[in-house]
Amino acid sequence: MGDRSFGYSAQVRPFLWVFLVVTPLEILLVELLVPWYWLRAVLLVLGLLSALLLAWQLWMLHRFEHSVDAEHLCLRYAREFEYRIPLAAIETVTQGMTSQADNKTRSVVDGTLVLTISHSTNVSLLLNEPQRIDLGRRGAHDVTKVQFWTDDPDGMVRALRK
Known part of the structure; x- marks a missing residue:
């Protein structure tokens, strides 16, 4: 079986695109409304950095998808x-579908690794043996269940059941 990729950013991608499109309009308005050159220059640099960060985030969400090999x-x-x-x-x-009250993208709740997008998950895995998951500053945890979001839950379930 070859690698199969599954996106997870369909819910957040439209918002990122809206901000990416609005950023040049914001830069134009600042140029027209702010009379001080030094402030316009600072705001132009910040606006360009904002656009670059949004484009980078969109690319990263597309480049690093879930995968099954x-x-x-x-x-x-x-x-x-x-x-x-x-x-x-x-x-x-x-x-x-499950909704999560936690604002974190990733967390461990009662032995369940929860990876949310917009506070939701749509695929659940029950593990036959605990897996050690390192959450960085939040510590390492043993998990026996995983809940996560994918844009194609049917395809993910089929890929994992093979």
């Missing part, structure tokens, strides 16, 4: 994190 499920969020879960450790895969 012959041995692992790789869950990602841009370059912020990447977790590799052996397919042999996955006992069951289910599809279903």
Whole structure:
């Protein structure tokens, strides 16, 4: 089985595009409304940096997608994190929307690794053995369940059940 990629950014991508399109309009308005050259120059630099960061975020969300290969499920969020879960450790895969109250993109709640997009998940994995997940400053945790979001939950479930 070859690598299959699954996006997860369809919910946030439109907002990033709106801000990317609005940024040049903002720069133009600043040029027209602000009378001080030094302030216009500073705001122009900040506006250009903002546009670059938005474009970079869009690219990162597209470049670093979830993937399934012959041995692992790789869950990602841009370059912020990447977790590799052996397919042999996955006992069951289910599809279903869940809402999370936590504002964090990733967290561990009662032994469940939760990777949300817009406070939601749509795929759940039950693991047959605990997996050690390192959340950086939030510490390492043993998890027995994983909940995450993908733009194609049907395709993800099919890929994981093979």
